Amino acid sequence: MSMLGVGATPTNIIDVKAPNTFIWGLQDNSAADSGRVQDSNDTMYKNRTSQKRKIQLSWLGPSREETSTILQAFNPEYVFVRYPDSMSGVEEIREFYVGDRSSPVKIWTINNKRYESVSFNLIER
Numbered sequence: 001m002s003m004l005g006v007g008a009t010p011t012n013i014i015d016v017k018a019p020n021t022f023i024w025g026l027q028d029n030s031a032a033d034s035g036r037v038q039d040s041n042d043t044m045y046k047n048r049t050s051q052k053r054k055i056q057l058s059w060l061g062p063s064r065e066e067t068s069t070i071l072q073a074f075n076p077e078y079v080f081v082r083y084p085d086s087m088s089g090v091e092e093i094r095e096f097y098v099g100d101r102s103s104p105v106k107i108w109t110i111n112n113k114r115y116e117s118v119s120f121n122l123i124e125r
Contacts, residue, residue: 004057005082006073010093013082016073017066021119023056024086053094055083058119067103067115074098078125096122 003022007013031047059070073079078097085092099121106116 003084006079008076008079010080013080013093014073016070017059017062019057020060020117021056021058022083024084025054025056026087027052027054027123052124053085053096053122054124055081055096055122056119057122058117060117061106062115062118064113064115067118070118071101071103074101074120074122079122081122095125097125098122 002015003018004016005013006016028046028048029050029052031049034045034047037043037045059066062070075098078095080093081096082091082093084090085094101118101120103118104116106114108114
């Protein structure tokens with residue numbers, strides 16, 4: 001089993017080639033009334049309303065076929081992803097949407113068609 005899986009439902013997850021870069025992150029979402037107060041200490045009120053995972057992924061030097069497979073797997077508006085969660089310490093399945101994707105071309109000759117990378121972020125729904 002790969003470290004990363006993706007699917008349209010939590011029970012329909014397929015393995016995806018392990019990325020070269022996997023960066024786990026946690027984002028705090030704050031209430032609209034959060035911010036600094038103009039007092040003698042410039043007190044900051046965070047007012048966290050929720051926390052969401054953010055995962056940065058990249059694959060280096062993928063072939064044309066690998067690039068296509070990765071991009072198609074993460075193309076739906078929302079996807080369920082199986083991944084190792086740094087905070088819980090276990091493998092989890094959560095629903096994410098995918099940020100902007102990029103895949104710059106590295107070399108494109110007759111017998112060697114490679115991309116420099118495929119990269120994007122997953123943001124928890």
